[in-house]
Amino acid sequence: xxxxxxxxxxxxxxxxxxxxxxxxxxxxxxxxxxxxxxxxxxxxxxxxxxxxxxxxxxxxxxxxxxxxxxxxxxxxxxxxxxxxxxxxxxxxxxxxxxxxxxxxxxxxxxxxxxxxxxxxxxxxxxxxxxxxxxxxxxxxxxxxxxxxxxxxxxxxxxxxxxxxxxxxxxxxxxxxxxxxxxxxxxxxxxxxxxxxxxxxxxxxxxxxxxxxxxxxxxxxxxxxxxxxxxxxxxxxxxxxxxxxxxxxxxxxxxxxxxxxxxxxxx
Numbered sequence: 001x002x003x004x005x006x007x008x009x010x011x012x013x014x015x016x017x018x019x020x021x022x023x024x025x026x027x028x029x030x031x032x033x034x035x036x037x038x039x040x041x042x043x044x045x046x047x048x049x050x051x052x053x054x055x056x057x058x059x060x061x062x063x064x065x066x067x068x069x070x071x072x073x074x075x076x077x078x079x080x081x082x083x084x085x086x087x088x089x090x091x092x093x094x095x096x097x098x099x100x101x102x103x104x105x106x107x108x109x110x111x112x113x114x115x116x117x118x119x120x121x122x123x124x125x126x127x128x129x130x131x132x133x134x135x136x137x138x139x140x141x142x143x144x145x146x147x148x149x150x151x152x153x154x155x156x157x158x159x160x161x162x163x164x165x166x167x168x169x170x171x172x173x174x175x176x177x178x179x180x181x182x183x184x185x186x187x188x189x190x191x192x193x194x195x196x197x198x199x200x201x202x203x204x205x206x207x208x209x210x211x212x213x214x215x216x217x218x219x220x221x222x223x224x225x226x227x228x229x230x231x232x233x234x235x236x237x238x239x240x241x242x243x244x245x246x247x248x249x250x251x252x253x254x255x256x257x258x259x260x261x262x263x264x265x266x
Contacts, residue, residue: 001026002047002158002190007056009042016042017053018214026157027188029181029204031195034211035236041162043211044194048080048160049073060158078106081151081189083161083180087143089135089150095122096131099150106154121149125179141172145179152183159184159191165200173197177204198237201225210236 002024009017016039024030032040045051047058049065058065060076068076089098096118103114122128125145135143144164151159161180165173177197181204184191193200201208205222210233218225218233228234 001061002192003057003059003062004047005057005059007043007046007058008054009039009046009051010054016214017046020056020211020214020216022209022216022219024190024192025207026190027185028191028206029184030190030192030207030209031201031205032192032209032211033195033201033236034217037213038211039214040194040211044160044162044192047192048082049077078154079157081154081156081159083144083147083151083159083164085163085166087135087147089143089146091135093134094131095127095133095135095138095146098135098146099153102150102154117153118149121153122146124152124183125149139172140168141175144168144172144176148176148179148183152187152189155187157189159189161191161193161195163195163197164193165195165197170199173199174203180204201237212236 004020004022004024007017007020008015020043032043034040042051046053053066056066060079063072063076065073065076090101093101096115099118099121100114103109103117107114109117119128119131122130125148127142127145127149130138130142130146135146138146159180164176164180168176177200180191180193183189195201202222202225205225208218208220208222208225209216210218210230212232218228218230220228225233225237228237
């Protein structure tokens, strides 16, 4: 679990994060959504220590990240997996070498032990025949799966995903969403996902935070978001006429009605 209390962050005179509090629960997909410039990327970077907040507190399983010494932070970072927006694979290394990189950096395992772990996670993401391929030889979706394998190879307690579906087609995006969701449940990780993808919101959004101009405008689940009364959230989520129609139909369903005055029980 990650607990955020009254977080603030400014750059000069510009307030980017303003008094945001939230709890990211273990075993759940915790999504941060919002328009460009809403503060969600800065918020995530504060959580992983890339930016130092100006005020507030971040606690990992009850331990205050904001006041930790650097050595303590290094230990905690070994429990954090990162899936970057562009996968951030090393072009000159094979899939196997990319996934082994965290093990090389943070463990003293033998090569045989490391290779066993690499093969286990590659098998978990359905890439058990891709060890010797280079990033240039695999698809965008496969690169994302390699990124996930690398992120979980150290058995992290926490997983951060920055726009995991960026650049992917809708069908591949669903595959990546399902995989992230499955490993979150399987390893009981606290997973935090920064996303623009509304399919992700509806499919795997156990817990959703909507950011607007640096503040937490709305918080809830994918089951609750369709019934939100927040105009700002609705304008963001249901921006197109098609999605507005979807919301209207869901609302009718909730009332036991369908279009043309028919009732579900008829």
